[in-house]
Amino acid sequence: xxxxxxxxxxxxxxxxxxxxxxxxxxxxxxxxxxxxxxxxxxxxxxxxxxxxxxxxxxxxxxxxxxxxxxxxxxxxxxxxxxxxxxxxxxxxxxxxxxxxxxxxxxxxxxxxxxxxxxxxxxxxxxxxxxxxxxxxxxxxxxxxxxxxxxxxxxxxxxxxxxxxxxxxxxxxxxxxxxxxxxxxxxxxxxxxxxxxxxxxxxxxxxxxxxxxxxxxxxxxxxxxxxxxxxxxxxxxxxxxxxxxxxxxxxxxxxxxxxxxxxxxxxxxxxxxxxxxxxxxxxxxxxxxxxxxxxxxxxxxxxxxxxxxxxxxxxxxxxxxxxxx
Amino acid sequence: xxxxxxxxxxxxxxxxxxxxxxxxxxxxxxxxxxxxxxxxxxxxxxxxxxxxxxxxxxxxxxxxxxxxxx
Numbered sequence: 001x002x003x004x005x006x007x008x009x010x011x012x013x014x015x016x017x018x019x020x021x022x023x024x025x026x027x028x029x030x031x032x033x034x035x036x037x038x039x040x041x042x043x044x045x046x047x048x049x050x051x052x053x054x055x056x057x058x059x060x061x062x063x064x065x066x067x068x069x070x071x072x073x074x075x076x077x078x079x080x081x082x083x084x085x086x087x088x089x090x091x092x093x094x095x096x097x098x099x100x101x102x103x104x105x106x107x108x109x110x111x112x113x114x115x116x117x118x119x120x121x122x123x124x125x126x127x128x129x130x131x132x133x134x135x136x137x138x139x140x141x142x143x144x145x146x147x148x149x150x151x152x153x154x155x156x157x158x159x160x161x162x163x164x165x166x167x168x169x170x171x172x173x174x175x176x177x178x179x180x181x182x183x184x185x186x187x188x189x190x191x192x193x194x195x196x197x198x199x200x201x202x203x204x205x206x207x208x209x210x211x212x213x214x215x216x217x218x219x220x221x222x223x224x225x226x227x228x229x230x231x232x233x234x235x236x237x238x239x240x241x242x243x244x245x246x247x248x249x250x251x252x253x254x255x256x257x258x259x260x261x262x263x264x265x266x267x268x269x270x271x272x273x274x275x276x277x278x279x280x281x282x283x284x285x286x287x288x289x290x291x292x293x294x295x296x297x298x299x300x301x302x303x304x305x306x307x308x309x310x311x312x313x314x315x316x317x318x319x320x321x322x323x324x
Numbered sequence: 325x326x327x328x329x330x331x332x333x334x335x336x337x338x339x340x341x342x343x344x345x346x347x348x349x350x351x352x353x354x355x356x357x358x359x360x361x362x363x364x365x366x367x368x369x370x371x372x373x374x375x376x377x378x379x380x381x382x383x384x385x386x387x388x389x390x391x392x393x394x
Contacts, residue, residue: 058355083386156336161377161380162379162380163375164378164380165377166374166375166376166377167374167375167377167382167385168372168373168374168375169372169373169375169385170371170372170373170387171371171372173368173371174369174371175366175367175369177367177368177369178367179346179349179367179368179369179370180369180371180372181369182342182345182346183342183346183370183372183388184372185342186340186343186375187344187388189340189342191376192341238370249331249335252341253341256341256342257341257342258341259342260342
């Protein structure tokens with residue numbers, strides 16, 4: 001529009017026009033563009049507002065697309081996560097899940113995501129891990145971290161550097177499968193000495209609710225100790241054991257397999273929670289972008305109408321000055 | 325308790341039960357015929373990167389992967 005072009009030209013020449021009046025020049029450089037109404041400056045520029053609106057609109061489109069992608073990934077992985085729950089349930093029925101067990105060497109396995117923009121799930125996992133660490137580190141016990149995922153690594157590096165044992169990343173390059181998780185579990189078993197492993201992850205309840213959970217896996221020696229002490233694990237002797245001469249050998253196999261199954265379930269549930277959290281984060285982000293866009297549109301219209309009114313007033317007063 | 329007498333061969337070779345069961349599963353997957361075989365092989369791919377830490381300092385990360393690096 002010619003008027004818009006003239007307005008832009010007016011803004012460029014404004015400092016020269018009003019330079020004999022230094023106060024005005026300072027005011028026009030200090031004030032933001034849309035409020036510039038100094039002498040002889042006929043330019044309330046809507047350019048800035050228009051740029052902001054364009055960028056906010058782009059952000060809204062991007063976040064909407066990310067939400068769709070997360071929703072489709074969630075659908076795919078949710079089925080697998082719910083099916084994998086059946087893997088560890090027999091183990092819990094047999095060996096029990098005892099978070100209150102008192103052991104010397106604790107290892108906390110924190111599962112987090114590699115990518116960001118997924119809401120607060122990684123922070124909650126890290127918070128729970130730190131709380132567990134605090135509970136479990138006493139005078140004669142030690143507590144170490146094994147971290148899966150970049151986001152957990154970034155948060156835990158800041159203050160727990162000396163307690164970190166292993167960091168595993170780049171897990172989701174291929175589709176998540178049992179073989180990968182079991183190899184991970186193997187790496188952890190071979191490199192870390194533990195009496196009890198506490199796995200911290202976000203359990204997927206529904207698309208909007210993720211519960212941070214801890215699953216405890218004991219090493220075979222501790223299982224034996226607990227079974228001597230009686231309780232749930234003490235019933236192990238009443239089972240008929242096949243394929244293994246001694247109870248300790250069977251317990252060792254069982255403990256390793258239990259760790260692998262629990263890890264598999266934990267990784268899948270955390271991935272589900274990540275996609276769900278990303279969906280809701282992107283959804284609220286696009287809604288915020290929409291609100292921002294509405295507000296900016298109002299400002300834009302007000303600015304535009306004000307500039308048109310100013311033009312009209314100038315023209316009319318100029319015309320009436322000519323006549324009168 | 326005779327704990328060392330009845331150790332199975334794979335445990336004395338340094339494998340854990342997990343490694344043992346993975347190898348068995350791999351053997352079973354290789355027994356399938358096409359097209360199920362390629363589907364099953366795709367379920368076996370492993371890729372992750374391990375960084376060991378000692379005294380608060382990371383050591384060199386190693387990548388454990390079945391797929392070729394691109």
